[in-house]
Each structure stands twice: as C-alpha cells, then as structure tokens.
Amino acid sequence: MSVQPERERVSEAGCWCCGGTFPEAELVRLGNHPEVGVCLRCARWLRRRAVQRFDERHPSPAARVRGAVQGVRAAVIRKGWHRRGALGAVLRWIDRHLP
Ligand SMILES: [Zn+2]
Incomplete structure (x- = not known):
C-alpha cells in the first residue's frame, strides 16, 4: 500500500464582478462583506469608475x-x-x- 503525497491546496474563489475564478491572493475582499471578492482587474476597473464618478460630482x-x-x-x-x-x-x- 502506497501513501499519496498530500497535494498543496490552493483555494480559489469567484470574482463577484466578472465571474472568473481566481486564487485567493488575486482577490480583494470588501471590508464589511468579506464574502464578496473582486479580482484585481475588476478592482482596477471599479477604481476607475469610482474616480470618474467622484470627478463628475467634484469638478x-x-x-x-x-x-x-x-x-x-x-x-x-x-x-x-x-x-x-x-x-x-x-x-x-x-x-x-x-x-
Ligand atoms: Zn473580476
């Protein structure tokens, strides 16, 4: 009987924006809702939208x-x-x- 080496588990989760699956290290979690993760690319997109919206309100x-x-x-x-x-x-x- 042989023993299988334990495989390193890399947990992956889905991005709540694009729906893609990413390793935990590539997700940003919301402060009050840590169940919500957004991938780095979507986080960058959201930041751009936020800056744009802020600029519209504060010329x-x-x-x-x-x-x-x-x-x-x-x-x-x-x-x-x-x-x-x-x-x-x-x-x-x-x-x-x-x-
Ligand atoms: Zn995403």
Whole structure:
C-alpha cells in the first residue's frame, strides 16, 4: 500500500464582478462583506469608475485633466489601437500607469 503525497491546496474563489475564478491572493475582499471578492482587474476597473464618478460630482482642474485622459483612452480602445503589436504594447504600458 502506497501513501499519496498530500497535494498543496490552493483555494480559489469567484470574482463577484466578472465571474472568473481566481486564487485567493488575486482577490480583494470588501471590508464589511468579506464574502464578496473582486479580482484585481475588476478592482482596477471599479477604481476607475469610482474616480470618474467622484470627478463628475467634484469638478476641478485635475478632474478635467483626468477626464481628458479618459477620453483619449476611450478613443484608443474604440479604434482598437491597444491591440496593434508594438504600438499596442506601448499603449497598454501607458494605460497601466494612468491615473
Ligand atoms: Zn473580476
């Protein structure tokens, strides 16, 4: 009789936003509702939506700059430039560093 080595268990859970399955380390939990987990990509998307909503309610010069940047970002995505080879790689890198 042989003994099977115990496999390391990696718990995975679903993202409440996109429905994908992710390891626990790639989920962000809500403070008062820890049962709710959001994947890192969706958390980033939610942050952008939150900043956009905040800027709409609190106009400022910085909010206008962020709005202009988001307008350019939306145009790039609409034209599909973010999927074009080297140009797309540069645009995606810039996107990761946008406010
Ligand atoms: Zn997600």
